[in-house]
Amino acid sequence: MNENDSKETVIGVDLGGTRIKTGLVDRSGKVSAFRSFPTESEKGPGYLLEKLKRSCEQAVGEARLLGLLPIGIGIGTAGFVDTDGHIAYATDNLRGWTGTRLRSELEQASDLPVSVLNDVHAAALGEAWKGGPALLGLRDFVCITLGTGIGGCLIEDGRIVRGRDGYAGGFGHQIVQSEGGLACGCGASGCWEMYASVNALKRLMVERAGRTYEGLPIKGSSRTGIAAIEYSAVDPRRLFDSARSGDRQAVAIVDEYAARVATGLVNLIHALNPGDFVIGGAIAAQGRFLLDRIAAETERRIMPVYRGDGIRFHAATLGEYAGVVGAAQSLLQRL
Known part of the structure; x- marks a missing residue:
């Protein structure tokens, strides 16, 4: 140099x-x-x-x-x-x-x-x-970000698989609910991000826990048919804190959310046959507490032939x- x-x-x-x-x-x-x-x-x-x-x-x-x-x-x-x-x-x-x-x-x-x-x-x-030590030498993986929406990317040999026009990775818009699915901002209905994004988790908290959750006020407002539903007072971190302390209602909501995330991952495994997932976005901060639940639900649903030597789930490490x-x-x- x-x-x-x-x-x-x-x-x-x-x-x-x-x-x-x-x-x-x-x-x-x-x-x-x-x-x-x-x-x-x-x-x-x-x-x-x-x-x-x-x-x-x-x-x-x-x-x-x-x-x-x-x-x-x-x-x-x-x-x-x-x-x-x-x-x-x-x-x-x-x-x-x-x-x-x-x-x-x-x-x-x-x-x-x-x-x-x-x-x-x-x-x-x-x-x-x-990426951090857990990702050292990892050259092939699927990256998923769980945030306001869901984004994705396939990495092969350390490089992005872009697709013909550069748009590969729109995993959040795979259809997981074909009949009566929630309307998405992309114009379709039933997209994965309407069920497994952080906004979707906030909606799930309101639906399952009502307007209060262990003293946490949930003041939600939604815009019908628009993907970016805002629940400004809903903080999923409070949900995970309660789940870690053993609150059964909180654990049930976390498990349901993990199952919704797994639904899309199963589709990706059957389509792409990856060995590793890197999960990013705000939800990655929950670490193994959430990732292990997602992994277990994913493993339960995939065809046995796709399990190979195991599918590994890693939390993203670089943060902002x-x-x-x-x-x-x-x-x-x-x-």
Whole structure:
């Protein structure tokens, strides 16, 4: 490695519906100057695009002040991203983002090469590159993020399987309830994310526990037919705390949620025959308490021939850095 290589850095950006995260990522995967700030997507796509440009410009300036050499920008964004870095489709989490030519806009503004990919693809790539000890040497796996919705990615030999147009991994929109399924924001009904996302868990808590749960006020409001149902006062962490303490109602809700997650995983196992899953998103913080339940329910349902030497479930390890690290790696893989 020459002197310039040691100074090279990539601006990594993780654009989500709620927050934007940025960081300087070197060739070893080390992150510095990490920042997190509100997305403010409600102000419109034009405002968001200009905010991204300013954020990248500030990160480039900070890198140079630190004596580093910016060599490009990697950005993971919510939505479906085609192979040209164009946002082919985004839900209302980034209202109006569909059609944004993100790669060309940022390249023109920064005069640097830019790589754009889906945010879950970026998180999976980050885990494949710099995941913790449990993921060391893991080159082939399916990544699932359980958050507001459900995202997915298939990693083979450390690289993303993108599919023909770059949209592979839309696992949250597999149909798991064909008759009378809940309406999803994608326009279909019965999608897996309507039953196994964090929002779906909040809905399940309200349905099973009523408007109070062990003294926890649950003040829910829903918008009929819209995927992004908001239960602002519902905190699944309280549910898991109660379940860990042995509360039977809480345990029953957690077990039902684990079964709903397993439904989609069984389909993926039968379609893709993976040996490992990496589970990310907010729910990953529950660790083995939840993962072991999901694993047991999945094992119970799959065809025996797919069990092989066992299917392993790992919690994602990089936390809020995952998308930033993976987005940077996507740029480095292009150079």
